[in-house]
Amino acid sequence: MTLPESTFENLRLELRRGCLTLAVLVQLRSEHYGYTLRKDLADRGLVIDESTLYPLLRRLETQGLLVSEWREEEKRNKRFYRLSSDGEQILGQLLQEWQAINTSISSML
Amino acid sequence: MELLDRYLQAVKKHLPWQRQDDIIAELRANLESQLDEKQAELGRPLTPAEAEAWIQQLGSPVRMASHYQPQQYLIGPAIYPAYLHVLRIASMWALAIYTLVATITIVLGPSISGAAVAQAAFRLPSIVIQVAAWVTLVFAALEFIATRYPGKCPPIAGFYANWSPSTLPPLEPVPAPGTKRPSYTQAVTEVIFGFVVLTWLVLVPRHPFLMFGPGIAFLHASPFRLNPILLTFYWWIVGLNALQLAWRCIDLLRGAWQHPGPLRHIVSKLFGAIPLVLLAYLPGSAYVLLRHPETDMSRYAQTADSTNRGIHAGLQVLCVIVILQLAWDVAQALVSVLRGSQQPR
Secondary structure, eight states, X not given: OOHHHHHHXXXXXXXXXXXXXXXXXXXXXXXXXXXXXXXXXXXXTOOOOHHHHHHHHHHHHHTTSEEEEEEEETTEEEEEEEEOHHHHHHHHHHHHHHHHHHHHHHHHO | OHHHHHHHHHHHTTSOGGGHHHHHHHHHHHHHXXXXXXXXXXXXXXXXXXXXXXXXXXXXXXXXXXXXXXOOOSSOTTTHXXXXXXXXXXXHHHHHHHHHHHHHHHHXXXXXXXXXXXXXHHHHHHHHHHHHHHHHHHHHHHHHHHHHOGGGOHXXXXXXXXXXXXXXXOOOOOOOTTOOOOOHHHHHHHHHHXXXXXXXXXXXXXXXXXXXXXXXXXXXXXXXXXOTHHHHHXXXXXXXXXXXXXXXXXXXXXXXXXXXXXXXXXHHHHHHHHHHHHHHTOGGGOOEEESSHHHHHHHHHHHHHHHHHHHHHHHHHHHHHHHHHHHHHHHHHHHHHHHHHXXXX
16 A cells, blocks of 8 residues: 555544444434444445444443343344433534534535 | 354454453344345355355454454553653653763772673663653553543643643744754764763773873883872763763753753863862872882983973963853853843743
8 A cells, every 4th residue: 555545544544433433323313233233324335344333332332322232133132222312412412513514614615 | 154153252262351242142143144144145055265255354353352342542642741751851860860870880880891881881771761661651550540530630631731821931042143053963973972982981091092092002111100199180071071971961852952051061161170270280280200200210300390390381271261261151141141031021
């Protein structure tokens, strides 16, 4: 990888990092388990590695933004996640922040 | 699928032990759902090659497990500037104190040998590394406490948060047009050279050939010898060199090598002037003595006497020059201090 390519890749990862968290919180306004969440995000153009998404869900739950429960579905135990009340509040604030940034960037272009 | 079981087994080994089973159960459920969908699309089970390719793209077990580890810095960004600052100061003092102590130990030790000097020089990096290791350990402990018990450590995170513009240092003097500021390379080279010169000065009394070369043989054969009291002044010069070197190291580590203060220059000149003045007034001005006075008095007494008178005169002239230079440096420093205090704020 050349220097410009590696520079772009580093900056791209930084840009995606915050956006992925927002995307996950948005999607978890409705209940999902890990695999269906990943599939939904991929269908909407946001492809996330398993090794990134599943630990992210755990981290967001540790931070109190998500709640989870184990349930049996199709003869398999699965862990379902959804937003907690704190998560909903934070999501609202993040969406406002996102829209403000989006507006600023759009005005510069 | 056996390959998936082996993959999950390998991931489990690197997970935080308190949550291993829970994480593996969740990961298994997600990956098995993914596998079912793949096989449903194909209408058949995966071949061994396809299974291997699928597991491969999940990433290595260590990488997969590492994302489940709690995110923690050894020394976080909040206290890293403080860590760097303390590391520089601690290294600077360790270097300066060790240089001074090692020089004194070697000079006052039973023998001044190249081996003792080399041993002291080779011990220097380990001293600096030990100091750096202790500072790093302390700050890593502070980071650990600040992360686990944030309420107990607010001053650490706010180390640089509470500052006032009134504490900013005064403007540095602008160099006169045409003058060149010393570069970092020059400053480092001066320090390295200073160490070499100090080492040489410490070794010369024991190994005089280092100063006189093969000519030392003529000196040993000559009827004259240096007054032993001169050795005392020699060590004073060595101490002055060690002091100047330590000061230069401090300036380098403080980042003040481009603007060495006038104090260093003045203190060095003062320390250098003291032995000169004392030597110039040595009782009898006996700098050079006869090696065998009982046999050589009649032949070489006049030569020794005229040599001593010449050295005495030279020292007196040197004293006057050094004292005048010192007075001039002190006057210049006072004028610049007065000018600085009179400038409007």
